[in-house]
Amino acid sequence: MAHVAIVTGGTRGIGRAVCESLRDDGFTVVASYAGNDEKARAFTDETGIPAYKFDVGDHEATLAACEKIAGDVGPLDVVVNNAGITRDGTLLRMSYEEWDDVMRTNLGGCFNMAKATFAGMKDRKWGRIINIGSINGQAGQYGQVNYAAAKSGIHGFTKALAQEGARYGITVNAIAPGYIDTDMVAAVPENVLEKIVAKIPVGRLGRASEIARGVSFLASEEGAFVTGSTLSINGGQHMY
Ligand code: CAA
Numbered sequence: 091m092a093h094v095a096i097v098t099g100g101t102r103g104i105g106r107a108v109c110e111s112l113r114d115d116g117f118t119v120v121a122s123y124a125g126n127d128e129k130a131r132a133f134t135d136e137t138g139i140p141a142y143k144f145d146v147g148d149h150e151a152t153l154a155a156c157e158k159i160a161g162d163v164g165p166l167d168v169v170v171n172n173a174g175i176t177r178d179g180t181l182l183r184m185s186y187e188e189w190d191d192v193m194r195t196n197l198g199g200c201f202n203m204a205k206a207t208f209a210g211m212k213d214r215k216w217g218r219i220i221n222i223g224s225i226n227g228q229a230g231q232y233g234q235v236n237y238a239a240a241k242s243g244i245h246g247f248t249k250a251l252a253q254e255g256a257r258y259g260i261t262v263n264a265i266a267p268g269y270i271d272t273d274m275v276a277a278v279p280e281n282v283l284e285k286i287v288a289k290i291p292v293g294r295l296g297r298a299s300e301i302a303r304g305v306s307f308l309a310s311e312e313g314a315f316v317t318g319s320t321l322s323i324n325g326g327q328h329m330y
Pocket of ligand 1: 176223231234270275278
């Protein structure tokens with residue numbers, strides 16, 4: 091039977107491309123989303139992939155939703171922690187709420203999803219956890235102390251959990267996307283974005299599908315020896 095994969099924030103942007111790529115690889119795919127019902131309905135109509143509404147930043151809600159999804163489609167073997175939000179602003183202007191929302195969703199969501207699924211993967215001796223980090227978690231970004239801290243946290247979370255999962259056949263990896271052509275990046279003021287794109291050696295924004303293919307590799311059987319790693323897909327914007 092096909093492994094079941096869940097992609098958080100899977101109804102648009104990078105998440106949607108990941109859903110489609112994993113489906114094309116033969117996984118049974120479900121998406122989660124938090125707010126935009128209209129986009130979620132369109133996504134399901136167009137792809138046939140079911141979308142479940144819950145807040146990955148809410149611990150109890152995430153545990154309950156994953157239990158329901160497993161009952162509906164089968165045990166969750168692949169988790170793609172993609173759900174993420176921005177609340178950009180310099181530290182002097184940033185509220186505690188803007189800090190906390192981003193930490194809860196972007197980093198807390200990874201913990202909550204792992205808590206909901208890791209024990210089952212351990213019992214079945216197979217699992218893939220793929221966390222979507224960011225170039226801005228690696229290099230920092232003016233106006234993003236919240237987002238950069240959460241994404242940087244994802245990279246540490248990945249390396250720690252990879253050590254715990256290895257003996258059970260569970261790989262845990264991260265992808266660090268650069269600036270990808272999505273709604274999130276479209277929200278960056280045009281004059282700011284122009285300056286950012288000017289610093290990308292490849293000379294353009296990335297495509298969501300270019301991140302999705304990386305996820306597909308990490309989710310595959312052939313990805314079994316890759317764990318605790320970060321795959322940077324950023325057009326050369328940050329190399330180290
Ligand atoms: N380094 C140093 N100084 C900078 C700077 C930088 N990178 N960017 C701006 N400044 C300076 C400006 O020059 C300006 O100084 P002066 O007034 O002396 O000219 C000052 O900071 C204020 O700049 P803004 O007018 O931009 O300030 P603002 O308060 O209107 O906006 C901001 C601040 C909201 C952070 C805005 O700059 C912004 O949106 N920046 C983009 C942040 C970003 O890249 N977000 C990524 C979102 S996508 C994403 O996160 C996906 C992913 O993983 C890649």
